[in-house]
Amino acid sequence: MKLLSLKLYNFRPFHGEHGLSFAKTADRNITVIHGNNGSGKTALLNAFTWALYERFTAALASPDQLVNRRALAEAAEQERVDCWVEVAFDHDGKQYRVRRSCQATRRGDDVTQSASEVAMQFVGDDGRWSTLPASKNPDDVVGRMLPKSLHQYFFFDGERIEQLVRTDNRAEIAEATQKLLGVKVLDNAIKHLNAARKTLEDELSGIGDAETKSLLAQRREKEATHDALETRQTEIDQELAHQATLKQEYSLRLRESGEFESLQRRMDQLTEQERELRDRLQDAKKVLKQAISNRGYTVFLPSVIETFRAIVRDKEEKGQLPADVKPKFVQELLEMQRCICGMELHPGTPHREAVEAWLQKTGLADVQSTVYRLEGWVNQQEDQQEDFWREVDQEQATINHCKQKLSQIEIDLEDLRDQLRTSPREDIRQLQERIDEVDGTCERLILEKGRNQERIALLATETSQLRKQMRDRKQNQSKQQLAVKRIEAAQDAIDRLKELKQNQDILFRQELQDTLSALYSDISFKAYIPRISEKYELNLVERVGNQEVLVGASTGENQILSLSFIGSVVERIRQWSENKLVMGPDSSTFPLVMDSPFGSLDEIYRRQVSKLLPGLADQLIVMASPTQWRGEVEEEMLPRIGREYVLVYNSPRDDLQGATTMRLGSETYPLIRQSPDEFEFTEIVEVHRQG
Numbered sequence: 001m002k003l004l005s006l007k008l009y010n011f012r013p014f015h016g017e018h019g020l021s022f023a024k025t026a027d028r029n030i031t032v033i034h035g036n037n038g039s040g041k042t043a044l045l046n047a048f049t050w051a052l053y054e055r056f057t058a059a060l061a062s063p064d065q066l067v068n069r070r071a072l073a074e075a076a077e078q079e080r081v082d083c084w085v086e087v088a089f090d091h092d093g094k095q096y097r098v099r100r101s102c103q104a105t106r107r108g109d110d111v112t113q114s115a116s117e118v119a120m121q122f123v124g125d126d127g128r129w130s131t132l133p134a135s136k137n138p139d140d141v142v143g144r145m146l147p148k149s150l151h152q153y154f155f156f157d158g159e160r161i162e163q164l165v166r167t168d169n170r171a172e173i174a175e176a177t178q179k180l181l182g183v184k185v186l187d188n189a190i191k192h193l194n195a196a197r198k199t200l201e202d203e204l205s206g207i208g209d210a211e212t213k214s215l216l217a218q219r220r221e222k223e224a225t226h227d228a229l230e231t232r233q234t235e236i237d238q239e240l241a242h243q244a245t246l247k248q249e250y251s252l253r254l255r256e257s258g259e260f261e262s263l264q265r266r267m268d269q270l271t272e273q274e275r276e277l278r279d280r281l282q283d284a285k286k287v288l289k290q291a292i293s294n295r296g297y298t299v300f301l302p303s304v305i306e307t308f309r310a311i312v313r314d315k316e317e318k319g320q321l322p323a324d325v326k327p328k329f330v331q332e333l334l335e336m337q338r339c340i341c342g343m344e345l346h347p348g349t350p351h352r353e354a355v356e357a358w359l360q361k362t363g364l365a366d367v368q369s370t371v372y373r374l375e376g377w378v379n380q381q382e383d384q385q386e387d388f389w390r391e392v393d394q395e396q397a398t399i400n401h402c403k404q405k406l407s408q409i410e411i412d413l414e415d416l417r418d419q420l421r422t423s424p425r426e427d428i429r430q431l432q433e434r435i436d437e438v439d440g441t442c443e444r445l446i447l448e449k450g451r452n453q454e455r456i457a458l459l460a461t462e463t464s465q466l467r468k469q470m471r472d473r474k475q476n477q478s479k480q481q482l483a484v485k486r487i488e489a490a491q492d493a494i495d496r497l498k499e500l501k502q503n504q505d506i507l508f509r510q511e512l513q514d515t516l517s518a519l520y521s522d523i524s525f526k527a528y529i530p531r532i533s534e535k536y537e538l539n540l541v542e543r544v545g546n547q548e549v550l551v552g553a554s555t556g557e558n559q560i561l562s563l564s565f566i567g568s569v570v571e572r573i574r575q576w577s578e579n580k581l582v583m584g585p586d587s588s589t590f591p592l593v594m595d596s597p598f599g600s601l602d603e604i605y606r607r608q609v610s611k612l613l614p615g616l617a618d619q620l621i622v623m624a625s626p627t628q629w630r631g632e633v634e635e636e637m638l639p640r641i642g643r644e645y646v647l648v649y650n651s652p653r654d655d656l657q658g659a660t661t662m663r664l665g666s667e668t669y670p671l672i673r674q675s676p677d678e679f680e681f682t683e684i685v686e687v688h689r690q691g
Contacts, residue, residue, distance in 0.1 A: 001145050002619055003591045004088040004095070010068040011085050012043035013649075013682040020684060022591075023642025024619055030640045033623045034662055035647030036671050040682040041623040044647075045595040048155050051085040051100045053139070053148045054116060059157045059595075064113060067104035070679035078105050091145045091589075095123045098138055146590065153566045154617075155593045186501045190494055197490035204483040212470065212480065219466040226459040229452045236449045240442060247438045250431050254420070267416050274409045276549060281402040288395040291388060298385040305378050312375070467491065508572060509534070516568040523560050523608040530561055538565055556601050563609060566592070567616035592617040598628045610636035626662050626671070644687035650675040665689035 007019040022031045035041045042059050049055045056063040067083040075081045084101035098120050104113040120138035124130045132138055139148070146154060205216055255264040333355055337345045345352040420432035471488055513532050520530045528540045528551055538561055541548040570590050597613070598606050610633045613620055620640075624633070646662065646669040660672045664687050675681070 001591060002090045002589050003593075003621070004090060005086075006044070006047060006088075007086040008044075008047055009085075010071040010081060010083045011047055011066060012068065013040045013680065014043070014684070015068045015070045015679075015681040018684045020645055020686075021643060022619065022621060025642060026618075028640060028642030029617075029619050030614055030637055031619075031621045031643040031645075032629070032637070032641055033621070033645045033647060034626065034629060034664070034669075034671070034687075035623065035682075036649060037625055039647040039649040039671070041595050041625075041647065042157065043682075044623060045155060045157065045593060047085045048087060048593055049151060050116075051087045051098055051118075052142050052146075052155075053151050054100065054118070055148070055151065057152075057155075057157045057595075065111065066102060067111070067113060068681065070677075070681050072104060072106045072111060073679065075106065077107055080105055089591075096141075097121045097129075098142065150569075153569065154590055156566075157595045186497050186504075190497050190501075193490050193494045193497070197487055197494070200483055200487045200490060204480065204487065207479050207483065209480070212484075215466055215470050219463055219470070222459050222463045222466070226456060226463065229456050229459070233449060233452055233456075236445050236452075240445055243438045243442050243445070247435055250435050250438070254428065254431050254435075263416055263419060267413060270409050270413050270416070272550075274406060274413070277402045277406050277409070281399060281406070284395045284398040284402065288392065288399070291391050291395070295384055295388040298381055298388050301381055301385065305382065308374065308378060508576070509536075511575075512568050512572050515571050516564055519564040519567050519571075519612065520561060523564065523605065523612055524557065525604065526557070528557070530564065532565075538562070556605060559597075559601065560605060560609065563597070563612070563616070567612065570617050589618045591619040591621065593621040593623075595623045596625065596628060597622065598624065598633055603632060607632040607636060613637070614640045641689075644689065646671065646685045646687060648673060648683045648685055650679075650681050650683065652678045652680055 002024055003022045004024070005019060005021045007017065008014045009017045020031075020033075023029055033041065033044065042057065046056050046060045046063075049057065050066070067081050071081050071083075080103040082101065082103055084099055086097055086099040088095065088097045090096070098118065100116050100118045102114050102116045104111055106112075118138050120132040120141060121129050122132065132141065142148075201216055201220070205213055251264065251268075255261055255268075333339060334345060334352070337352075339345055339351065339355060343351050345355055417432060417436070420428055421436075423429050423432070467488070470484055509532060513530075516530050516532060520528070528542050529548070531539050531541055531548070533539070540551050540557065540561060542551050543549075570592075573590070592613070594613075598609065601609060613622070614637065622637070644664065646664070648670050649672050651672055652675045654674070656672050656674065660670065661668050662671050663669075667688070667690075669685060669687065
């Protein structure tokens, strides 16, 4: 998706019709929109998200009041006032226009706003504009180009972007990222193959014998149970995320209660220590399992080694080892017909026969060489056995230490909770009761999830066995044989597509991790390491010895992490598209629309981010206040600017305050000026730099 233009009509502070065109060439891909705080930058950002997704950012106040107040005041009572936003963009070589609109009417001081309507137009193969058919939903079309669940990565409030790191909606992030990869194509293929398989099973049920019908019925029953459990697992994950949000909210309210702030802070510290210890415990158990898997066999070797060495000692005692005389040496003596003692070795003489007898013994040299190699391997195994027990003891000690510390932390936490439960303040007691309820709910859900996982694994095994029974049965009719073969072919295709989807996700996440680490290190001067979990959770860690420990990142560091993640997603999708690994339409071009991306950054980070941003996406639209723009940001971005605008805020106040003008190039542009009436509104003025 490459943005071409934005038009607004009576949208928020923009009275009447306004429009902007965006830079889109490779060397001049930045559009800058300047404006003071409150002049309409956030409204412009939300114009994009409303038109394309009917979504608003958290920074937009009163999202149910979209129609410009001046337009409403100038209209007669009960007269409908139109409001719309139109976004024009290019995707996969085709141009589109999306317009979302609503109307509002005024009766006295009461304003009623209608539900929004959306329409899409596109340029057909004949070069003419056509309207999207009513059978197709414009929201779905936009969602395939850039999923709604990922829109906050590409249209975002820079001052709140660090919240991306803290969001609990990880499943949505993972799903949306997979959509960008074209995984939706695989999902649809799996869905259609499942439908085809069920149709074939219906056919088999009609023509099969009694045993075939029984096997088919059992399999369907188990698959239905399996699907229901999978659905329940998803619901549990969503509920756990919701409960985690509730607990965070209750804990925050406890922390804000004043006298209990230190107690809550101590609970936070203990909870963090508990999490770190559990991570260490899991790591230690994993290392222990790997050691047992790779070298556990060495503990069973001592008796075998002793038997081997007994055999070697017996050979040595019998003089069969070592074999001191080499075959080549004896053969040379016979050829020269002279012994090392000077005796002639003519054929037929007793002396020659005595030397020839040594040839029978020299064959033991190969045995000796093999014995030496075996002895070396045996020594290595004994060393490995010592290393194995040393590692086992070390990891077991770590496990015991973690368990002891966890036990103590649990006791300390419970003591602190008891203090809150018995607090003289009723509001504190109620908050702790709610936290206890959340913990109880989470524990029940986690236990249920574990039980479900066991049942899912068992059902998968039983279903596989039933499939094998059906496949191995000798069908009496050719129609039955053909139906079974078709069912197996469909199931095999489903299994392969699921495996492909899983492998693709793993590969993408690994490459995303590498790109994220590189981008983050380009910006940050700290030795932190960004990590992406299987659920696309973003965290910063640092190495302490052999352990990775979570760090308490600042707002600025979280902002950098979020920017790096966005850049990594864009870069990986672009690379996969170029390498033809993305299925479906081209998804290699993305815009970034950013409101105030520099607010929480210091001078060093501002410069580094300003260097990085133009390369993050093919197109960059930056909205910044004069204080955010001046200095290092302007120096780094100026060479890449293709379009530039100023938001001019018209204030009804007589005593204008703050920065009222801004110098850009050789021209001075107004930022604030006197409104001609009692209404405030914003105008958009294009900047024309000389040279």
